[in-house]
Amino acid sequence: MDFAFTEDDRAFGRRFAELLDEKLPPDWQGFFAEDREALAFTREFCRDLGRAGLLTVSWPAEYGGQGAGLWKQTLLRELMTASGEPRGPQYMNLNYIGPLIMKFGTAEQKARFLPPMARGEVIWTQGFSEPDAGSDLAALRTRAVDHGDHFVVTGQKIWSSYADSPADWNLLLVRTNPDAGRRRGMSVLLVDMTSPGITVRPIESMGGWHEINEVFYDEVRVPRDCLLGPLDEGWGVIGSGLTLERIGIPRYARAQRVVERLCDHVRETGRAGEPDVRQKLADLRVRCEAAKLLAYRAISLVAAGANPVAEASTARIHATLLEQDVGHVGLEILGASGRLGSPAEDHAPLHGLVKQQWVHNIPATIGAGTLEIQKNIVAQTALGLPRSR
Amino acid sequence: MDLTLTAEQRLLADTVRDLVERECPPDLVREIEKSERGFGDGHWKTLADLGLTGLLLGEEHGGAGQGVLDLAVVAEQLGWGAMPTPLLASAVFAASLIDLAGSAAQRARWLPAIGAGTAIATVAVLEPGARDEWGAPDAALTPHGAGHRLTGTKILVPYAQVADVLVVVVAAGAADGGRGLVLVDPGAPGVTLRRQHDGGGEPVFEVVLRDVEVAAADLLAAPAAADLPAAPAVAGAALATALDRMTVASLAYAIGGAQRALDLSVEHARSRRQFGQPIGAFQSVAHRCVDMFTDLEACRYLCYQAAWKLDAAGQLDAAGQLDAAGQLDAPGGADFEVAAAKSFANDAIRRVFTHAHQVHGAIGFSMEHDLQLHSRRGKTFELSYGGSTWHRERVARALDL
Numbered sequence A: 001m002d003f004a005f006t007e008d009d010r011a012f013g014r015r016f017a018e019l020l021d022e023k024l025p026p027d028w029q030g031f032f033a034e035d036r037e038a039l040a041f042t043r044e045f046c047r048d049l050g051r052a053g054l055l056t057v058s059w060p061a062e063y064g065g066q067g068a069g070l071w072k073q074t075l076l077r078e079l080m081t082a083s084g085e086p087r088g089p090q091y092m093n094l095n096y097i098g099p100l101i102m103k104f105g106t107a108e109q110k111a112r113f114l115p116p117m118a119r120g121e122v123i124w125t126q127g128f129s130e131p132d133a134g135s136d137l138a139a140l141r142t143r144a145v146d147h148g149d150h151f152v153v154t155g156q157k158i159w160s161s162y163a164d165s166p167a168d169w170n171l172l173l174v175r176t177n178p179d180a181g182r183r184r185g186m187s188v189l190l191v192d193m194t195s196p197g198i199t200v201r202p203i204e205s206m207g208g209w210h211e212i213n214e215v216f217y218d219e220v221r222v223p224r225d226c227l228l229g230p231l232d233e234g235w236g237v238i239g240s241g242l243t244l245e246r247i248g249i250p251r252y253a254r255a256q257r258v259v260e261r262l263c264d265h266v267r268e269t270g271r272a273g274e275p276d277v278r279q280k281l282a283d284l285r286v287r288c289e290a291a292k293l294l295a296y297r298a299i300s301l302v303a304a305g306a307n308p309v310a311e312a313s314t315a316r317i318h319a320t321l322l323e324q325d326v327g328h329v330g331l332e333i334l335g336a337s338g339r340l341g342s343p344a345e346d347h348a349p350l351h352g353l354v355k356q357q358w359v360h361n362i363p364a365t366i367g368a369g370t371l372e373i374q375k376n377i378v379a380q381t382a383l384g385l386p387r388s389r
Numbered sequence B: 001m002d003l004t005l006t007a008e009q010r011l012l013a014d015t016v017r018d019l020v021e022r023e024c025p026p027d028l029v030r031e032i033e034k035s036e037r038g039f040g041d042g043h044w045k046t047l048a049d050l051g052l053t054g055l056l057l058g059e060e061h062g063g064a065g066q067g068v069l070d071l072a073v074v075a076e077q078l079g080w081g082a083m084p085t086p087l088l089a090s091a092v093f094a095a096s097l098i099d100l101a102g103s104a105a106q107r108a109r110w111l112p113a114i115g116a117g118t119a120i121a122t123v124a125v126l127e128p129g130a131r132d133e134w135g136a137p138d139a140a141l142t143p144h145g146a147g148h149r150l151t152g153t154k155i156l157v158p159y160a161q162v163a164d165v166l167v168v169v170v171a172a173g174a175a176d177g178g179r180g181l182v183l184v185d186p187g188a189p190g191v192t193l194r195r196q197h198d199g200g201g202e203p204v205f206e207v208v209l210r211d212v213e214v215a216a217a218d219l220l221a222a223p224a225a226a227d228l229p230a231a232p233a234v235a236g237a238a239l240a241t242a243l244d245r246m247t248v249a250s251l252a253y254a255i256g257g258a259q260r261a262l263d264l265s266v267e268h269a270r271s272r273r274q275f276g277q278p279i280g281a282f283q284s285v286a287h288r289c290v291d292m293f294t295d296l297e298a299c300r301y302l303c304y305q306a307a308w309k310l311d312a313a314g315q316l317d318a319a320g321q322l323d324a325a326g327q328l329d330a331p332g333g334a335d336f337e338v339a340a341a342k343s344f345a346n347d348a349i350r351r352v353f354t355h356a357h358q359v360h361g362a363i364g365f366s367m368e369h370d371l372q373l374h375s376r377r378g379k380t381f382e383l384s385y386g387g388s389t390w391h392r393e394r395v396a397r398a399l400d401l
């Protein structure tokens, strides 16, 4: 057991920290801030990093990366997440849509889809959830009819993140065989979002701009060479993607950044001596440590060649609850002035950072499998408890 | 970075787990708890034969020269079996104090024997009304002839009745971090032991010290100890470091006990049926078990990290750099990690046992059931070596608040 990074890993982290210092605008509030301009910046940022070959450092060399190991990748993700994800929607390509194509894609698909991701030129959305298929994803009904050289897709998805950014491509889970049982008969299609028959309707959210969308598919033609993985076996493809997604975002790093800013704030405003403030901030900081170590535990198991399903869920449970509490308790510490939460407000403490933390984490325990679903996974995989309802 | 046990650590854990499963069944624990002696002689011999009593001690004292992390791996398995043992009190807490603050003669006198398990040492630190081990002691030395006399009252001293030597924490000047340390023979005139009962599974004692003679040779961290290779750590710094080691070791033991409580709960959730199904199929029951699991995992890696950090800091010490001006509340090196682990675990382990009792229903409240062996120890753990408020305050200081 070793709780230290190698000097090589640390040097890598320092280089990226400097790069971020240099590239991020002084008033950068993060991609999730209530600011449509942020999206434009993230495109520029990704192209910039892509040109320098830095966007995909952790991808294998054969796909245009540098094969930086798991721990360098972790440090990189921590920096990006802590800084409010300057890669914008493209973090999804890098964290798991790209790796999913590496794992399941044909040679042609890899050659076609990976280089634009590495250049930072493409935004993807993911279409799994439907109005009647949320946690019970296997209930999905969007249908793809097999016409030999192409599929015809009809149905509706909801909550598709970044579809109106606009997204160029879509990782879409559809039903290809309605007679094969709930979890069989699904397939993953890579869908060009400019195809005729697709309509995107943004859904306004509490977080301000339109991250989430409804997407309607009306007889959309998808060429057969855009089928990812085996026909009718999309459930397994998505399953391995979800594990990657769950440990892909080091939420504890953002939580810790906000806690650190709160510590600065109470020092600057002469409140660092208040016993209650000290207790609350110390508690949050300890929980950041716990969530980080649990993520490191899951990553250590990946490094050892295991598939840490329960550990990934355990890490996610801690991290998402922590992110929510950093918002709640942080605002409690700021008190009434914390109500001013928009960066545009003159008197907003920390430019509204903490209020943003609160609002953007309301659904932290919903997306990528709700808290209850994560607990069900742990109950069944780690504890061997019966399937519960 | 690698949060998996090494092959050696896995072997160590398996060996101790085996021993516990074979030689320390719950009924034997019950029997030992009722006995005068309060630990199993057979267990003690096995622990010594396995080299566990000398795990932390340097090779010059016949020890294995291993770290707190290895010790935590061992303690976790002992806790899983609720084994009553003076191992932590003697081979971790007392031995660390003698090792860090003792003269060459004191170390040579005690460490090889403690390491071999032929002597048992224990620390007398808490006093009536004390909130935690970091509080200022009233017990004090007064000069008398060529030496001193010691007067004071200590409570909750584990295994004092079988100890060959007591390390007593006494009041001292600011230069020593406000603490002094003296070695006292429990059989010496003026020492009275009275058994106390805290339900925590190990025998604890009130130790009354009335005008006990203390020779100069029995003062630890004595400035006059010119035979030390390096300047001796002042008593305050030694106590701070030893307390941190003990905090982590006792945390590991508590994690083992909480893991057993989870194991028992999961077993019960699978086998107990109500309303025609195993209660584990009720999601509120299953999710309590999951909450126990996720809390425990967090405790475990916070604990290992603290142990690892103490070892990393300890290597600096070996080079003779234990901070001579070390303050009791700011030991070198692992302040944040230890305080983070203990503050989190105090609350988390309380939650774990609350869930465990709820999942068990009435049976968990009965002395016939094994859960109580662990939940009593869990409460004792929470009330020992600092509460979560104290440790969070340490974290706040480490954050420069």
Ligand SMILES: Cc1cc2nc3c(=O)[nH]c(=O)nc-3n(C[C@H](O)[C@H](O)[C@H](O)COP(=O)(O)OP(=O)(O)OC[C@H]3O[C@@H](n4cnc5c(N)ncnc54)[C@H](O)[C@@H]3O)c2cc1C
Pocket (backbone or CB within 6 Å): A125, A126, A127, A128, A129, A130, A133, A134, A135, A136, A158, A159, A160, A161, A162, A212, A363, A366, A367, A368, A369, A370, A371, A372, A373, A376, A389, B283
């Ligand atoms: C910000 C955000 C971004 C998202 N992005 C995407 C995206 O890009 N693509 C995509 O496809 N989806 C996306 N989602 C959707 C997300 O995956 C779903 O919201 C999630 O799977 C839950 O489904 P639901 O909202 O329909 O809730 P429901 O499934 O209806 O759940 C409602 C409540 O019931 C509970 N519940 C349901 N089933 C059980 C059970 N078996 N046991 C116990 N409790 C249960 C849930 O835990 C929850 O508390 C996003 C969601 C959010 C909030």
